[in-house]
Amino acid sequence: MARRVLGDDPFADGAPDGAPTDDKAKADAPKKRSVPPKPRKSVPPTAPRKSKAPPPTADEPVARVAPPPAPLPVIEAPTSSEAPSPVDEAVEESVGAADLPPEAPASDERAVLTDAPRAADREESLEDTIRALEARLDKLLEGSREQAQPILDRVSDKLRAVASAPAARGDGAAEARDEGAQYDVAKDLFGSQYYLRQWGRVAMRDRSEEVDEFGFDPSYEARWRPLFDFLYERWWRVDVEGIENVPAEGRVALVANHSGAVPYDGIMLAAAMRREHPTARPLRWLAEDFVSHLPFMGAYLTRLGAVRACQENAERLLRKESCVAMFPEGVKGISKLFGDRYKLQRFGRGGHIKLAIRTRTPLVPVAIVGAEETHPLIAPSGVVARMLGVPFVPITPTFPLLGAAGLVPLPSKWRIVFGEAMPMNAYGPDAADDEVLVGRLNEKLRGTIQDMLDRALRQRRSVFTG
Amino acid sequence: MTDGRNDTMRVARGPRAKRTVALTGADAFLGRNLIGLLEDDDRVGRIVAFDVKNPPSAGRKTRFYKVDLTQPSVDARIAEVLAAEDVDTFLHLAFLSSPTHASAWAHELESVGTMHVLNACRERPVRKFVMWSQTILYGAAPSNPNFLSESHPLKGQSESRFLNDKIEAEQVVARFARQMPGTVVTVLRVAPILGPTVDNYLTHYLGRRLVPTLMGFDPLMQFTHEVDALAAFKLAVMRDAPGVFNIASEGVLPLATVIKLAGRMTLPIAHPLAYPLARALWAAQLSEAPWMFLDYLRWVCVADTELAQRELKWRPAFTTREAVLDHGGAQSLRDAHLMRASSHL
Numbered sequence: 001m002a003r004r005v006l007g008d009d010p011f012a013d014g015a016p017d018g019a020p021t022d023d024k025a026k027a028d029a030p031k032k033r034s035v036p037p038k039p040r041k042s043v044p045p046t047a048p049r050k051s052k053a054p055p056p057t058a059d060e061p062v063a064r065v066a067p068p069p070a071p072l073p074v075i076e077a078p079t080s081s082e083a084p085s086p087v088d089e090a091v092e093e094s095v096g097a098a099d100l101p102p103e104a105p106a107s108d109e110r111a112v113l114t115d116a117p118r119a120a121d122r123e124e125s126l127e128d129t130i131r132a133l134e135a136r137l138d139k140l141l142e143g144s145r146e147q148a149q150p151i152l153d154r155v156s157d158k159l160r161a162v163a164s165a166p167a168a169r170g171d172g173a174a175e176a177r178d179e180g181a182q183y184d185v186a187k188d189l190f191g192s193q194y195y196l197r198q199w200g201r202v203a204m205r206d207r208s209e210e211v212d213e214f215g216f217d218p219s220y221e222a223r224w225r226p227l228f229d230f231l232y233e234r235w236w237r238v239d240v241e242g243i244e245n246v247p248a249e250g251r252v253a254l255v256a257n258h259s260g261a262v263p264y265d266g267i268m269l270a271a272a273m274r275r276e277h278p279t280a281r282p283l284r285w286l287a288e289d290f291v292s293h294l295p296f297m298g299a300y301l302t303r304l305g306a307v308r309a310c311q312e313n314a315e316r317l318l319r320k321e322s323c324v325a326m327f328p329e330g331v332k333g334i335s336k337l338f339g340d341r342y343k344l345q346r347f348g349r350g351g352h353i354k355l356a357i358r359t360r361t362p363l364v365p366v367a368i369v370g371a372e373e374t375h376p377l378i379a380p381s382g383v384v385a386r387m388l389g390v391p392f393v394p395i396t397p398t399f400p401l402l403g404a405a406g407l408v409p410l411p412s413k414w415r416i417v418f419g420e421a422m423p424m425n426a427y428g429p430d431a432a433d434d435e436v437l438v439g440r441l442n443e444k445l446r447g448t449i450q451d452m453l454d455r456a457l458r459q460r461r462s463v464f465t466g
Numbered sequence: 467m468t469d470g471r472n473d474t475m476r477v478a479r480g481p482r483a484k485r486t487v488a489l490t491g492a493d494a495f496l497g498r499n500l501i502g503l504l505e506d507d508d509r510v511g512r513i514v515a516f517d518v519k520n521p522p523s524a525g526r527k528t529r530f531y532k533v534d535l536t537q538p539s540v541d542a543r544i545a546e547v548l549a550a551e552d553v554d555t556f557l558h559l560a561f562l563s564s565p566t567h568a569s570a571w572a573h574e575l576e577s578v579g580t581m582h583v584l585n586a587c588r589e590r591p592v593r594k595f596v597m598w599s600q601t602i603l604y605g606a607a608p609s610n611p612n613f614l615s616e617s618h619p620l621k622g623q624s625e626s627r628f629l630n631d632k633i634e635a636e637q638v639v640a641r642f643a644r645q646m647p648g649t650v651v652t653v654l655r656v657a658p659i660l661g662p663t664v665d666n667y668l669t670h671y672l673g674r675r676l677v678p679t680l681m682g683f684d685p686l687m688q689f690t691h692e693v694d695a696l697a698a699f700k701l702a703v704m705r706d707a708p709g710v711f712n713i714a715s716e717g718v719l720p721l722a723t724v725i726k727l728a729g730r731m732t733l734p735i736a737h738p739l740a741y742p743l744a745r746a747l748w749a750a751q752l753s754e755a756p757w758m759f760l761d762y763l764r765w766v767c768v769a770d771t772e773l774a775q776r777e778l779k780w781r782p783a784f785t786t787r788e789a790v791l792d793h794g795g796a797q798s799l800r801d802a803h804l805m806r807a808s809s810h811l
Contacts (some may be wrong), residue, residue, distance in 0.1 A: 133799060211789070213718055214612055215686045293608050295682025295737070302684075303720070312611030 040232050041167045214284065214313070215302040224304065231264070233273045235411050236370060239275045239466065241317065242418040246364055248279045251318045252421070253356055254325040256366035257344055257449055258333030261375035261394035263291060264370050264409065269325050270305060272416050284317055286326035286333075311351060325366075326352050328442075335392040341372035342457060344450050350435075350442040357432040357441075362421040365445060367452035370414030373463050375399075413466035417452050485510030487703055488553040488592075490535065490583060491560035492517040494522075495664050496598060498768055499696050500557065500703075501528055509704065514551050516544065517560075534578030535560055536571065550690050554593040555703055558583050561635070563714075564667035565628040565657070565755050580635035580713035584642045587649070594650040596702045597639050601657045601688070601712055603629055606765040612686070613770035616655070616710045625759035643708070652702045657714035657769055660789040661692030662796035667754045672728045672790075673797065678694045679721060681734035686718040688768040691784035691792065698780050707778045712769035717785040721763060727787065728794040737764065 211217045232238050246252060258265060266285035273283040286309035292298040307313050309326070317324050327333060328347040336345060356363050381393040399406030422445065431437055460466060487504055491497045493517035502523035506509045506786040515521055531547050533540055540619055548556075560579055566572050580597075587595060604614045605621035620636065622629035636653060643651035660670045668689075671677065690713055698713040725732050735743065737760070744757035774780045784792075 130799070133795075211686070211718065211720060215720060216716065217720075289608065295680075297682075299682065299684035299720070302686075307612065310609075310611050312615075314611065316611075316613060408675070 001418070072196065087238065191301070211303070214305075214307045214317070216284070216305045217303040220303040221305065228267060228271050230277075232268060232275065235409070236268065236374075236414040237466070238268060238272060238370075238414040238416060240272050240416050240418075242420075243272065243276050243416075244278070244325065245418045245420055245422065246277060246281065247272070247362065248281070251320070251321045251359065251361045252323050252364060253314075253318065253361050254283070254323065254364045254366045254418075255352060255445060255449065256325060256327055256368055257453060258327035259336075259344070259368065260331040260371040260373075260409075261334055261340070261377055261392075261396065262407070262409065263327075263334055264374060265327070265371045266301075266306060266325060267304065267373075268414065269366070269416065273323065281323045283323050283325055286314060286327070288327075288331050291329060294390065311355060314352075314355055316361060318361050328352050328446075331391045335377070338372070338376040338378055341376075342369070342453050343442070344446055347442050347446045350438040353438045353441045353445070354432040356424045357427050357438070358429065360425040362423050362425075363445060364421045364447045365419035365452060367417045367419070367449055367456055368414065369417070369453065369456045369460060370463075371414045373412035374409035376410070410464075413460075414462050415456055415460070415466065417456055419448055419452050422448075485509055485555055485703070486512040486514065486551055486553045487555045487557060487696060488514035488516065488548065488551070489557035489559055490516045490533075490579075491558075491598075492530070493519045493694065494519045494559060495563065495659070495666070495692075496695065496699065497521060497557075497559045498523045499692075500559075500699055501525075503696060503700055504703070507700075512551060514547060514553055515557050516547075531654045535582055536574040541582040541585040541589070544583065545589040548586060548590040548592065556583070556587055556592045556594065556595045557699065557703065558597045558639075559699075559704070560634060561600075562628070564670075565626075565759070567751055569627040573627060576631040577634040577638075580638055584638060587642070588646065591646065591649060593648075594652070594703075594706065595639075596643070596652045596654065596699065597752050598637070598699070598711075599632060599636050599653050599655045600746070601655045601714065601769040602762065602767060603633050603728050604654065604767055604769065605629070605686070606761040606767040608765050610713065610766055610768075612766060613768055615770050616712055616773055619740045623761055626756060626758045628756065645697070649704045650708045652707055653710040654698055654702060654774075655710060655712050655769065656695050656698070657688045657690045657712070659692050659695050660689040660793045662792050664692045664793075667759075669793065669797075670754045672725065672793065674730065676733040677725045677728075677730045678733045678735055678763075680737045680740055680760060683737065683764045684720045685762070685764060685766045686768055687721050688714045688718050689724075689789045691715045691782070691789035694782045694784050694789075697783065698774065698778070699778050701778055705778065708746075709773075709777065711774035711780075712771050713774055713779050713780070714769055714771050715782045715784045715786050715789050716771075717787060718768055719790065724786075726788050729798055 042049065173463040210219075246254065254269065256265065256269060266287065270283040270285060273281050282305070284305055284307050287298075287301055287306040288309060291301060292306065307324075309316065309330070314324060314326070328346040328351075330348060332345040336343070352363075355361070375394050375396050377392075377394060378397060379395040381395050385391060385393045394407075398408070422441075427437070487510055489497050489500060494517075497515070497517065498521045501513055501515060501521050502525075504513050505523070505525040505527055510527065513524075513528040515524060515528050515530045516535075517530070518532060520530045520532075521528070526641045529551065531543075533543060547553075558580065558696060560583075561576050562572055577623060601614070603622055604610070604618055605623050610618075617649075620633045622633050630768050639651060643649070659666065659670075660668060677732060694715050695713060698711075719727070722732055740760055741757055743752060744760050747753040769779045771782065
């Protein structure tokens with residue numbers, strides 16, 4: 001609506017005698033006549049046209065801040081003799097009135113009706129931008145202007161003080177003009193959109209401003225992707241088998257063995273899905289509590305797509321038809337010693353089975369071979385770990401012996417085998433409470449994965465070359 | 467609100483008496499703006515405002531009653547007014563939006579004040595009772611799922627009177643809802659409110675040049691745009707939806723991104739240092755929020771708004787990101803004003 005008022009002025013320029021040539025102006029013209037003249041904020045007919053050169057008066061900033069732009073009915077009421085107008089109109093007035101040039105047909109009525117002592121000859125296009133912004137904010141929230149009002153009042157007080165300062169000094173007209181010139185430069189800077197855009201740009205520099213509801217940040221993941229691709233292709237030379245067992249769409253849960261002290265298996269499984277799966281399904285994997293609670297680690301993994309493992313989170317993901325990887329062994333899987341490698345630990349309490357039954361999600365068993373050798377744990381770390389408040393500390397042949405360099409994973413050869421999906425839609429919703437059934441299914445799943453692991457291990461000739 | 471006109475059409479179908487809405491906390495952010503919104507709504511005939519100070523947004527329909535909820539005999543006074551004005555909807559909004567050191571007074575106002583208000587509504591029953599609650603009452607905890615549903619227990623934070631008073635208030639309201647089946651009781655748990663004009667501990671936190679965070683922690687944050695919050699309350703006044711609802715704008719953002727979007731810089735502090743530091747600063751009355759609020763910078767506390775969308779038929783019009791950007795835009799405009807002013811002083 002503000003735009004309409006602003007748009008009036010070229011037509012008024014071209015056809016001051018009320019003979020508009022444009023459609024829009026035609027549409028506006030009768031409206032103007034039928035609507036009783038509204039007491040706009042006074043625009044004396046003698047006022048100069050909107051000029052780029054700012055008037056040299058020193059009290060100009062006062063006028064800029066003083067007109068209450070607030071679209072509050074309360075504030076607006078006294079200026080209008082009619083019934084209180086809707087808020088939209090108030091916004092229009094506050095935006096439009098200031099820069100409305102004196103139009104020939106309308107100006108007479110206005111001149112008669114205007115009684116507000118506002119000085120309209122100080123209007124400036126520079127102010128339009130700021131005022132338009134303010135009006136937009138006002139429009140966002142009808143009537144909540146008061147919060148900002150104290151601040152604006154304070155600003156206007158300060159500006160008033162500024163404005164009166166040179167006049168009070170009276171060091172000569174030349175200096176006053178200099179002051180004025182300086183002031184206008186600053187005003188130009190703030191008036192233009194440049195600063196807002198510039199500040200906006202600085203704030204956006206990192207571009208990581210959109211995350212999904214679990215905190216996955218695609219731009220962050222894209223930044224790290226070269227590293228993961230390197231690990232996938234060159235470092236661990238991952239072989240994938242049976243990835244077509246993962247359905248192309250719909251909810252599905254990958255259930256995998258967990259290994260390797262530092263949980264790279266989730267990241268590599270996601271990389272495998274992204275690179276090898278026909279539809280490149282995005283994978284979300286569930287991370288143990290302690291990982292998501294570690295400083296730095298938790299924040300980074302969350303941005304890469306890990307989700308803290310709990311029933312609510314997994315259920316929410318599955319109900320949105322996503323592909324979720326689970327490691328039911330949990331911490332016990334990654335903290336087991338090298339001697340126990342590839343021996344599946346207890347599969348939790350079967351929470352993943354209950355979840356799959358409840359949400360009718362097919363389970364795809366996955367065996368990951370090679371991850372155990374990336375960080376072979378050679379000693380338990382009870383006391384130290386308890387002191388640090390973590391479940392275990394990876395004591396490997398290289399860490400902590402070689403310091404941070406010891407955390408470089410060994411370049412074992414990896415193989416990821418996807419088994420056939422176990423459909424879960426044969427069971428009714430009550431089956432999730434059947435502990436016996438859940439236990440059976442859990443053992444069956446665990447056995448399947450163990451068999452897949454054993455078979456892959458039998459086929460493997462060397463840890464490092466496969 | 468844009469849907470106001472549509473709603474008036476719907477009401478026009480059957481002639482119905484106009485509502486009389488009473489609200490406490492009328493001079494606070496929510497109360498003041500809701501008075502402004504309800505003044506514009508034809509379905510509301512009279513607004514009864516309870517507070518210690520007259521709200522500036524009061525118009526023709528608003529009748530102001532000076533009432534201090536911390537006074538012992540206030541329930542009788544409220545009941546008197548409820549009967550005299552024939553109030554049918556009661557909005558209880560008299561809660562503090564920012565933590566305070568005056569915890570005894572805050573307890574009187576929030577916990578005991580709610581009791582007084584409910585006693586008044588028992589003495590002179592209203593048709594509907596709407597209460598403002600907050601999602602921070604769930605508490606930030608490592609065991610929180612990423613999205614908290616309304617059935618999740620309100621754990622608060624240990625030793626936080628600010629949260630515990632509000633939890634107590636919610637508990638007595640839940641008891642009231644069970645005792646008074648004739649009253650529609652709606653509790654709106656609103657995520658921290660952010661926007662161009664709101665002023666609370668969160669805007670103060672984001673208003674710093676350097677915003678302290680905990681090193682290595684970057685939890686997902688969820689805010690409510692002030693317009694979304696007001697829309698939810700207005701909807702709760704207009705529609706009957708008993709129950710507890712989480713209210714928040716759409717989407718989440720990591721804390722670091724929030725600060726970046728607000729145009730500020732982070733000041734990461736190691737958490738073993740930050741807690742004692744925050745404790746000392748709070749004791750010295752130099753910080754905005756007590757030390758346990760650091761947990762919100764560490765763990766996730768994000769609510770699931772699905773129930774409100776389904777039952778209350780409320781849809782967030784903004785995202786968390788837009789709330790942050792709107793706040794940041796208004797803030798930098800204010801900064802520009804201040805900078806322009808101060809550069810010539």
